[in-house]
Amino acid sequence: xxxxxxxxxxxxxxxxxxxxxxxxxxxxxxxxxxxxxxxxxxxxxxxxxxxxxxxxxxxxxxxxxxxxxxxxxxxxxxxxxxxxxxxxxxxxxxxxxxxxxxxxxxxxxxxxxxxxxxxxxxxxxxxxxxxxxxxxxxxxxxxxxxxxxxxxxxxxxxxxxxxxxxxxxxxxxxxxxxxxxxxxxxxxxxxxxxxxxxxxxxxxxxxxxxxxxxxxxxxxxxxxxxxxxxxxxxxxxxxxxxxxxxxxxxxxxxxxxxxxxxxxxxxxxxxxxxxxxxxxxxxxxxxxxxxxxxxxxxxxxxxxxxxxxxxxxxxxxxxxxxxxxxxxxxxxxxxxxxxxxxxxxxxxxxxxxxxxxxxxxxxxxxxxxxxxxxxxxxxxxxxxxxxxxxxxxxxxxxxxxxxxxxxxxxxxxxxxxxxxxxxxxxxxxxxxxxxxxxxxxxxxxxxxxxxxxxxxxxxxxxxxxxxxxxxxxxxxxxxxxxxxxxxxxxxxxxxxxxxxxxxxxxxxxxxxxxxxxxxxxxxxxxxxxxxxxxxxxxxxxxxxxxxxxxxxxxxxxxxxxxxxxxxxxxxxxxxxxxxxxxxxxxxxxxxxxxxxxxxxxxxxxxxxxxxxxxxxxxxxxxxxxxxxxxxxxxxxxxxxxxxxxxxxxxxxxxxxxxxxxxxxxxxxxxxxxxxxxxx
Ligand code: GCB
Numbered sequence: 228x229x230x231x232x233x234x235x236x237x238x239x240x241x242x243x244x245x246x247x248x249x250x251x252x253x254x255x256x257x258x259x260x261x262x263x264x265x266x267x268x269x270x271x272x273x274x275x276x277x278x279x280x281x282x283x284x285x286x287x288x289x290x291x292x293x294x295x296x297x298x299x300x301x302x303x304x305x306x307x308x309x310x311x312x313x314x315x316x317x318x319x320x321x322x323x324x325x326x327x328x329x330x331x332x333x334x335x336x337x338x339x340x341x342x343x344x345x346x347x348x349x350x351x352x353x354x355x356x357x358x359x360x361x362x363x364x365x366x367x368x369x370x371x372x373x374x375x376x377x378x379x380x381x382x383x384x385x386x387x388x389x390x391x392x393x394x395x396x397x398x399x400x401x402x403x404x405x406x407x408x409x410x411x412x413x414x415x416x417x418x419x420x421x422x423x424x425x426x427x428x429x430x431x432x433x434x435x436x437x438x439x440x441x442x443x444x445x446x447x448x449x450x451x452x453x454x455x456x457x458x459x460x461x462x463x464x465x466x467x468x469x470x471x472x473x474x475x476x477x478x479x480x481x482x483x484x485x486x487x488x489x490x491x492x493x494x495x496x497x498x499x500x501x502x503x504x505x506x507x508x509x510x511x512x513x514x515x516x517x518x519x520x521x522x523x524x525x526x527x528x529x530x531x532x533x534x535x536x537x538x539x540x541x542x543x544x545x546x547x548x549x550x551x552x553x554x555x556x557x558x559x560x561x562x563x564x565x566x567x568x569x570x571x572x573x574x575x576x577x578x579x580x581x582x583x584x585x586x587x588x589x590x591x592x593x594x595x596x597x598x599x600x601x602x603x604x605x606x607x608x609x610x611x612x613x614x615x616x617x618x619x620x621x622x623x624x625x626x627x628x629x630x631x632x633x634x635x636x637x638x639x640x641x642x643x644x645x646x647x648x649x650x651x652x653x654x655x656x657x658x659x660x661x662x663x664x665x666x667x668x669x670x671x672x673x674x675x676x677x678x679x680x681x682x683x684x685x686x687x688x689x690x691x692x693x694x695x696x697x698x699x700x701x702x703x704x705x706x707x708x709x710x711x712x713x714x715x716x717x718x719x720x721x722x723x724x725x726x727x728x729x730x731x732x733x734x735x736x737x738x739x740x741x742x743x744x745x746x747x748x749x750x751x752x753x754x755x756x757x758x759x760x761x762x763x764x765x766x767x768x769x770x771x772x773x774x775x776x777x778x779x780x781x782x783x784x785x786x787x788x789x790x791x792x793x794x795x796x797x798x799x800x801x802x803x804x805x806x807x808x809x810x811x812x813x814x815x816x817x818x819x820x821x822x823x824x825x826x827x828x829x830x831x832x833x834x835x836x837x838x839x840x841x842x843x844x845x846x847x848x849x850x851x852x853x854x855x856x857x858x859x860x861x862x863x864x865x866x867x868x869x870x871x872x873x874x875x876x877x878x879x880x881x882x883x884x885x886x887x888x889x890x891x892x893x894x895x896x897x898x899x900x901x902x903x904x905x906x
Pocket of ligand 1: 856
């Protein structure tokens with residue numbers, strides 16, 4: 228055998244021989260150190276978001292695609308000796324070695340998660356490749372963009388063998404200009420979607436919802452003129468209902484481009500000119516009928532340039548807080564809400580279509596809700612479009628969830644991208660009244676800096692809505708005081724056992740609290756982020772989680788503690804350190820539909836917990852909104868309890884098929900009788 232000496236020259240020769248035919252990736256691989264060590268190529272990031280998507284020239288790529296599972300991440304150009312899957316090598320004579328074939332691969336529906344469409348992939352976290360061919364007919368003075376409304380969580384796009392780019396983050400829309408990669412006639416689009424998450428991603432790998440992978444929103448080929456209207460913002464002034472703020476950006480930074488805005492029903496028509504930045508910033512003098520849940524009025528708005536016309540149906544309303552109250556169109560309002568995950572009723576996988584959301588929002592209406600917390604990540608645009616029409620207010624959120632890598636600049640970049648794209652997409656939706664930047668994030672100064680920069684990102688785009696985050700609270704002292712309140716209640720209850728009474732009395736003796744002390748447990752939400760947001764949102768699980776924790780600490784059975792907790796609940800006082808409205812963003816209990824026992828996991832227990840919780844909330848005037856957890860049972864890897872959870876979080880008021888549990892009616896009744904301020 229001839230042994231080659233490993234000089235740089237032989238290495239270079241070897242590399243040359245092996246890669247001579249790989250013209251596509253040669254540039255990126257040429258400076259690699261060895262055959263096995265090729266640098267990842269440069270994956271460009273998407274361009275700024277294009278808005279008003281539903282009135283643009285599109286070719287839909289929704290429908291049937293094929294897919295290849297790639298658990299060892301072998302198909303990327305940088306992982307493969309042969310150019311990777313994007314090369315799409317095809318057999319012609321039958322003598323070419325191929326070990327993948329997209330044409331013969333299994334079929335999948337897009338939009339749709341692959342882990343919802345293939346049983347082998349339900350728990351899978353890794354890369355899957357998607358493949359679709361389409362025909363392109365060239366037009367002059369036209370740009371062609373690929374628009375993807377959501378792809379989880381890292382997406383790499385290849386068109387006709389070339390690298391188009393990469394998007395990290397998931398859930399939000401993005402677009403790439405693909406004009407220079409297109410060929411006339413047939414084009415081959417190959418996309419790697421990887422649903423794995425890690426410590427630096429947003430969210431991290433640990434979430435109480437399913438990491439649905441793949442393309443989970445519409446895929447469009449979108450055509451625009453070479454200088455096109457990228458996006459436009461129209462929002463009514465909070466303090467002056469006969470004026471709306473109007474901002475528009477053209478794609479090119481060219482001044483004196485004429486643009487007309489028309490709202491035919493208001494007989495409004497005016498022409499404006501772009502400044503040197505290609506932007507317009509003006510106020511429109513209009514006096515529209517105001518949008519509200521009771522009157523979800525929308526107006527057709529048209530924007531016309533020399534080369535294009537875009538339009539949208541837009542509602543006008545204002546939302547603000549004053550002191551501890553919330554005002555919609557200057558009238559005081561309470562959020563009679565419900566939290567949701569983006570999973571349709573009776574269909575496995577993520578919700579994405581108008582049809583999916585119609586059923587969910589109809590269930591929310593049956594509950595007499597006027598508000599939905601769309602937790603914990605952006606849904607497709609269909610949600611807010613439908614909420615606009617159906618008259619439901621929305622809280623939209625990004626997946627900054629639990630503890631994430633606050634110090635990592637890449638993590639911050641991902642989160643900023645998510646919030647910016649969400650705001651830029653839904654900025655004209657009247658239904659969206661709250662932007663939320665985080666859920667249950669533990670205090671630290673790095674976390675404060677991180678969340679403040681997300682809030683700043685919102686404010687550079689939109690100042691017309693409320694901001695919030697679902698906060699944590701509960702200091703050591705607050706938990707101690709809850710134990711004392713429970714001990715006082717226990718010591719004076721006739722039904723506790725002698726043994727339990729002794730424990731309660733000794734807790735009180737130790738704390739030097741006389742047994743006849745009258746005390747209501749009170750909690751003050753003191754998260755420092757309260758300073759920076761408009762709505763003080765708080766998740767609490769009285770009657771569900773905390774009891775388990777205390778039971779271990781004070782050696783009293785959960786049965787006794789749960790009963791005591793229900794007894795003290797109506798008198799719990801919730802307040803915040805800030806002169807702002809409180810929103811209870813979560814409370815709830817797990818229940819299995821059809822479980823008629825009196826025990827935990829029964830419909831009964833859940834319904835009882837709702838009754839006591841609602842009594843407590845009605846007794847707390849600073850609480851101006853609630854969104855209990857949650858409308859419907861949802862998929863969750865953290866919930867393995869066999870026979871009950873089976874990998875579903877069971878805190879739904881309905882099961883996954885839409886069967887209503889007893890607590891559904893408790894909440895519906897409360898909203899109808901006690902809580903709504905008509906608007
Ligand atoms: C929470 C989280 C939510 C969970 C819920 C639960 O506090 O915000 O994502 O699903 O509790 O069911 O434990």
